[in-house]
Each structure stands twice: as structure tokens, then as C-alpha cells.
Amino acid sequence: MIKALFFDVFGTVVDWRNSIAVEFDRLAKEKGLDLDGQAFALAWRRRYVPAMKVVRSGERGFVALDTLHRENLIEVLEEFGIDGLSETEIDELNRAWHRLAPWPDSVPGLTRLKKKFILATMSNGNVALMINMAKHGGLPWDMILGAELAGTYKPEPETYLTGCRLLHLAPEDCMMVAAHNGDLVAARDLGLKTAFIARPTEYGPEQKVDFEAEHDYDVIADSMEGVADQLGC
Template sequence: MSDVDIKALVFDVFGTVVDWRTSIAQEASILLGKKGFDLDWLKFAELWRAKYQPAMEQVRTGKRGYVRLDILHMENLMEVLEKFSVGGLSSAELENLNKAWHRLQPWPDSVSGLKRLKNKFIIGTMSNGNVALMVNMAKHSDLPWDVILGAEPAQAYKPDPKTYLTGVEWLGLKPDEVLMCAAHNNDLLAAKAQGLKTAFIARPTEYGEYQSLDIKAEHKFDYISTDMNDLAGQLGC
């Protein structure tokens, strides 16, 4: 396998490109701190994120139709606020807090690495985030995507095969011409099963210093990298 066969790179975003945990904790501390709340902000972020997969599973299993991630995030936020006994927020304040996911900060190597990769390849998202979320995040954090792909275009959440294959189809490419890049082993395995090439990008502190999953690549992937710039170097960018 040669990188000359690869025409496009698609990326998981939450955790792979951006540091959701620290970003959400910081946003919540500012927005709720102004209202007089003093919480364990990292725990707040972690609990909100912990509801992410169960909420999407309701869609994957057909218990509810597809709804964009912004809606799931808001539903989950209401549960988390109740758990932390936070109340008295206006509709505008709730909306602003929910849109903290639109303002996530990139890992230090993400923007420089993506810009290097963009010089040689088409680069895009392959995220469960909806299009508006991804576009707003790109504007906020200078993420140089060529295209937004993933759950909303496919009307399906990863690891549903439809999510990956719709992205490939929209690019007008074959699966083996697309490199799926992620910090999560299961995401890469799902993409690999659909014929995409795979690249693991290590993010061993996504969940903090006590992270136990996805510390390293646990399977045979086409590329294994320490960060985005390492991947760019391996691909000759």
C-alpha cells in the first residue's frame, strides 16, 4: 500500500482533532461561573460526554429517527444540569452553553498538521457532529476542512457503515482511496470493515491523566502516528 493511492483523508473530530474535555470544562466554568455556580468542571464535561454514545444508540437501534447531534447534546445537557443541581438558566443561556461544542479548541498539533495534509490531499470530517456544529467549530478554531462529511449527510451515526460509505460516495472515490483518521480503535475498525484505509492518531490524554482506553493502536492499521504532524510526515507532506 502506498500513500499515492490515497486521495482523501477524513477525520474523527471529537478527541482526535479537538480537546473536548478541557474545552467544555472551560466553557462551562465561564458561562455557569457567572451565574454563581462552582462545580467540578472536568466532571461536568465528562458526564455530559458520557451521555453521547447512549443517546446515539437510540438512533442506531431504530428506537428513534435520526436527529442531529445538537439536539442530543441539548437533551443530555438538561440531564447533566439536573444532576449538578443547576437551574435558573434562560433559553438563550442554555443555547449558548450547548453551543460550547461548536467552540472546541484543537490539540496543539492539529491545525499545523491539517494544513500540511491539505497541501497534498482532500481533507474532511467524518464526525458524528452535525454540519453546523462542524462548520462553526472550523471557523472558531481555524480547522481547514475542504468538506464536511459524517453523520448528518448520511443520516446515521458512526459506526453505522452508512456513515463512512456515504462520505466516500460524496467524494466520488472508492473506499480504499480514503484514509480514515481517528484516535479511537473502534472507529477505525468500523471504517476498515468498509474498505477504507486507516490511521491511528494517539491522544492518550483525551479523557485525562487516568485514561485507560485508546492509549495506543490495538490493531493493525495502515498508519500509526503520535500526532497530526507525525502523520503528515509519514504521508510525505
């Protein structure tokens, strides 16, 4: 009997690539820079997993994703030859991750699912980031869970299990919803139910994986509303 749905957010619920590209294109226009927002967004995102890997390995103590994003942003600005931004402007660009737009089906699907289940993030994003994103995009979460509360990043088991414990639920009472096979396999190995949503345009031309479900998950859909359909909402 599923009682709670845990959601990966970046890529599954929100379209980070196009959202970041729009923010950077706006800044580039203001500053007179002839640069590609899509290329900038992808370059920034490429540093995401390596930055978390250092924390997961124990080589570095836990720091919030906002901090990792800002450190990575400094590197990307250097890579693109962009200088002259003030600390305030860099901070504002870093907060672009707080303003990511949902995929068109996300809010309608989540609204349907909320009538039957507890909805919680299970994201590597820190709490403030997740709350601001929810306010910006109208995401109807009941609770913010994930890396910051567990003190480590997915796919470390403690991330998922901390969420279960905070809701006083057994893993089998929870379902992980994600567009990434690795995320779902990690959750399934801990006893959670799983739902795959295909987001084949998440990385645009750089997408190489996660075009489709690679395992026999409990739910396989091509939209959030498809998940709601299969779960009887």
C-alpha cells in the same frame, strides 16, 4: 493511491474535555456556582454514546447531534443541581461544542496534509456544528461529511460509505484518521485505509481505552504532524 483523508473530530482533532470545562467554569463563575468544569464535561460526554445508540438501533429517528447534546445537557444540569438558567443561556452553553479548541498539533498537521489530500470531516457532529468549529479553530477542511448526511451515526457503515460516494471515490482511495480504535476498525472493515493518532489525555483521569493502537493500521502516530510525516507531506 489515497486521495482523501476522513477525520474523526471530537478527541482526534479537538480537545473537547478541556474546552467544555473552560466554558462551564466561566458560566459557573458568572452564576456563583462552586462546581467542577472537568466533572461537568465528562458527565455530559458520558451521555453521548447512549444517545446515539438509540438512533442507530432505529428506536428513534435520526436527529442532529446538536439536539442530542441539548437533551443530554438538560439531564446534566439536573444531575449537578443547576437550575435558573434561561433557554437562551442553555442554548449558548450547548453551542460550546461549536467552539472546541484544536489540539496544538492539529492545524499545523492538517495544513500540511491539505497540500496533498482532500480533507473531510467524518464526524457524528452535524454540519452547522462542524462549520462553526472550523471557523473558530481555523480547521482547513475541504468538505464536511459524516452522520447528518448519512442519516445515521458512526460506526454504522453507511456513515463512511456516504462520504466515499459523495467524493466519487472508492473506499480504498480514502483513509480514516482517528484516535479511537473502534472507529478505525469499522472503517477498515469497509476497505478504507486507516491512521491512528494517540490522544491519551482525551478523557483525562477517566481514560480507559485508546491509549495506543490496538491493530496494525496503515499509519500509527502520536500527532497530526506525525501523520503528515508518514504520508509524505
